[in-house]
Amino acid sequence: xxxxxxxxxxxxxxxxxGSGAVPSIVIEHVxxxxxxxxxxxxxxxxxxxxxxxxxxxxxxxxxxxLKLYYQSFRNEGIYYEAVTGRIRADLAEALKPAWMQVITNxxxxxxIRSVVRADFGPVPTNYLxx
Numbered sequence: 001x002x003x004x005x006x007x008x009x010x011x012x013x014x015x016x017x018g019s020g021a022v023p024s025i026v027i028e029h030v031x032x033x034x035x036x037x038x039x040x041x042x043x044x045x046x047x048x049x050x051x052x053x054x055x056x057x058x059x060x061x062x063x064x065x066l067k068l069y070y071q072s073f074r075n076e077g078i079y080y081e082a083v084t085g086r087i088r089a090d091l092a093e094a095l096k097p098a099w100m101q102v103i104t105n106x107x108x109x110x111x112i113r114s115v116v117r118a119d120f121g122p123v124p125t126n127y128l129x130x
Contacts, residue, residue: 003072004090008065012055026099026124027060028052031070034104039077043109047080050103051091054124058096080106080116088118099124 031049038045049070069090073083084104092100099121106114 001072002069002076002078002086002090004069004094006065006069006072007090007094008062009059009094010062011059013060024126026052026054029061029063029066031067034070034073036073036083037075037077039079042077045080045106045109047083047104047106049087050105051087051100052103053091053095053100054098054121056096056098056121058094061091061095080104080114084116084118088120092120097121 029051031051034047034049036045036047037043051066078086084102087104088100088102091097091102097120100119102118104114104116106116
């Protein structure tokens with residue numbers, strides 16, 4: 001069962017927070033080994049999760065805890081869209097970011113690949129991401 005209590009946060013380093021409404025950094029973490037289970041067939045789903053965020057009031061997420069949080073989805077029967085929305089909701093609640101984007105890129109099955117994106121907050125004006 002996905003467990004946001006696994007997430008450990010630390011304060012944003014003083015030189016990384018930016019000033020006012022414009023964060024000076026955007027952090028990107030990529031997990032290339034995400035797995036969950038199709039709720040219909042019970043087959044495993046494999047994907048890559050990209051998390052991008054501009055730190056806000058909640059600070060930054062510690063990477064081992066993020067890995068353990070992602071692993072808590074391993075046996076969960078859940079649709080791609082629900083995975084993406086759940087990760088966005090849990091991380092937005094914990095991090096309180098100035099901006100965040102979660103992208104799930106799923107390996108193909110039956111000739112169909114899926115990419116699901118979920119944003120939180122306004123895109124920083126100094127962010128030129130892809």
